[in-house]
Amino acid sequence: xxxxxxxxxxxxxxxxxxxxxxxxxxxxxxxxxxxxxxxxxxxxxxxxxxxxxxxxxxxxxxxxxxxxxxxxxxxxxxxxxxxxxxxxxxxxxxxxxxxxxxxxxxxxxxxxxxxxxxxxxxxxxxxxxxxxxxxxxxxxxxxxxxxxxxxxxxxxxxxxxxxxxxxxxxxxxxxxxxxxxxxxxxxxxxxxxxxxxxxxxxxxxxxxxxxxxxxxxxxxxxxxxxxxxxxxxxxxxxxxxxxxxxxxxxxxxxxxxxxxxxxxxxxxxxxxxxxxxxxxxxxxxxxxxxxxxxxxxxxxxxxxxxxxxxxxxxxxxxxxxxxxxxxxxxxxxxxxxxxxxxxxxxxxxxxxxxxxxxxxxxxxxxxxxxxxxxxxxxxxxxxxxxxxxxxxxxxxxxxxxxxxxxx
Numbered sequence: 219x220x221x222x223x224x225x226x227x228x229x230x231x232x233x234x235x236x237x238x239x240x241x242x243x244x245x246x247x248x249x250x251x252x253x254x255x256x257x258x259x260x261x262x263x264x265x266x267x268x269x270x271x272x273x274x275x276x277x278x279x280x281x282x283x284x285x286x287x288x289x290x291x292x293x294x295x296x297x298x299x300x301x302x303x304x305x306x307x308x309x310x311x312x313x314x315x316x317x318x319x320x321x322x323x324x325x326x327x328x329x330x331x332x333x334x335x336x337x338x339x340x341x342x343x344x345x346x347x348x349x350x351x352x353x354x355x356x357x358x359x360x361x362x363x364x365x366x367x368x369x370x371x372x373x374x375x376x377x378x379x380x381x382x383x384x385x386x387x388x389x390x391x392x393x394x395x396x397x398x399x400x401x402x403x404x405x406x407x408x409x410x411x412x413x414x415x416x417x418x419x420x421x422x423x424x425x426x427x428x429x430x431x432x433x434x435x436x437x438x439x440x441x442x443x444x445x446x447x448x449x450x451x452x453x454x455x456x457x458x459x460x461x462x463x464x465x466x467x468x469x470x471x472x473x474x475x476x477x478x479x480x481x482x483x484x485x486x487x488x489x490x491x492x493x494x495x496x497x498x499x500x501x502x503x504x505x506x507x508x509x510x511x512x513x514x515x516x517x518x519x520x521x522x523x524x525x526x527x528x529x530x531x532x533x534x535x536x537x538x539x540x541x542x543x544x545x546x547x548x549x550x551x552x553x554x555x556x557x558x559x560x561x562x563x564x565x566x567x568x569x570x571x572x573x574x575x576x577x578x579x580x581x582x583x584x585x586x587x588x589x590x591x592x593x594x595x596x597x598x599x600x601x602x603x604x605x606x607x608x609x610x611x612x613x614x615x616x617x618x619x620x621x622x623x624x625x
Contacts (some may be wrong), residue, residue: 400427
C-alpha cells in the first residue's frame with residue numbers, strides 16, 4: 219500500500235469539501251486580551267481581535283492568576299515530576315481539588331490533565347467497573363464523553379437530545395436493580411442550548427440511575443459563585459458526578475470531577491487515564507486555584523460578559539445576520555455551507571483582523587456550518603461595532619440569506 223498517497227488523498231478530500239482545518243498561529247499579549255498577534259507563514263505578523271476563544275471571561279490574562287503561577291513556579295519549579303501516585307502530588311493539586319469540591323458543594327474532587335481526559339477516564343471507569351452497567355447518553359454529548367463510554371464497553375442507549383420523555387422511556391425498559399448512568403451536558407457548546415437538568419434528575423431518581431453532568435461550558439459562567447448551571451438552579455446536591463474544566467472560563471488548563479469521597483477515590487484508584495499520566499505542573503494548579511477563588515467572590519466578569527453577549531445579539535439582529543437563539547453565552551452565526559463559512563472566516567481575518575473560526579462537519583452536521591462567536595467582558599463597544607459591520611459587509615458579498623431586522 220502507498221501509505222503517503224492514502225494520507226494525501228484523505229487530506230485532499232477534506233480540502234475539497236471545505237472541512238480541512240487550518241490553524242491560526244497566535245500569540246496572546248499579556249494584558250491586551252482580546253488582542254493577539256497572528257504569525258504568518260511568510261514571517262510577517264498581523265494584529266487580530268479574537269472572537270472565538272473559550273477563555274470566556276479573560277481569566278487567562280487576570281493579574282491574580284498570572285501572579286499565582288509566577289509565585290508557584292518560583293516556589294516549586296516547572297513540572298510535577300511524576301504521576302500523582304509516584305511523587306507527583308503537589309500541595310497545589312490538593313488545594314485545588316478541595317477548592318473545586320467546595321465550589322460544587324461536594325465532598326471531594328479529582329484533577330485530570332484536561333477536560334477531555336476527565337470525561338474519558340471517569341465515564342470509562344464508572345461504566346466499566348459498575349457490574350452490568352448501562353449508560354444513557356444524550357444524542358449530542360461531546361466526543362470525550364462518547365469515547366469514555368465506548369472505552370468502558372458498557373451497553374449504551376442514546377436518548378434524543380434534551381428529551382426527558384425519551385430518557386424516561388429508555389430507563390423504564392431496563393430491568394430494575396441494574397446499574398444505570400445518565401450522562402449529559404449542561405450547556406451544549408455548538409448550539410448553546412441548556413439541558414433541562416431538574417427534569418432529567420427527576421427521571422434519574424425515579425429509576426435509581428446515577429447522574430453525570432458535563433459543565434465544562436458553564437463552570438465559572440453561571441451561578442452566584444460560578445459553580446455552573448446546576449448551581450444557578452440549586453441542583454448540585456442531586457447530581458452524582460459533576461465534571462468541569464479549568465481551560466475555559468477559568469482560563470488555564472486541566473479537567474476535574476466532583477462528587478462523593480468514595481466516588482472520587484474509586485475513579486482515582488481504577489482510572490488508567492488518571493493513574494498513568496504525569497500530574498499537572500504545580501504552577502498550572504496554582505493559577506487555576508487563583509482563578510476559581512476569584513470567580514467565586516467576583517460576579518463582575520459574569521455580569522459584564524452577559525451584557526456583552528446581549529449587545530452582540532442585538533446588533534446582529536439589527537443587521538439581519540441569522541443567529542441561533544439560545545439562553546447561553548454562545549452565539550452561533552449560521553452560514554449553512556462549509557466553503558462559505560471558511561471563506562467568511564478568512565475574509566474577516568485578512569481584511570479586518572477579526573478572528574472567528576468556522577465550525578464545520580464533523581463538529582456540526584452538514585448544512586449547519588457556522589461561525590461560533592463568544593463575546594467576553596473585555597470586548598469593547600467598538601469591537602462589537604467592527605465585528606457586526608464586517609459581518610454585514612461579507613454577508614452581502616456572499617448573497618447569504620438575512621433574517622428580518624429588528625424594528
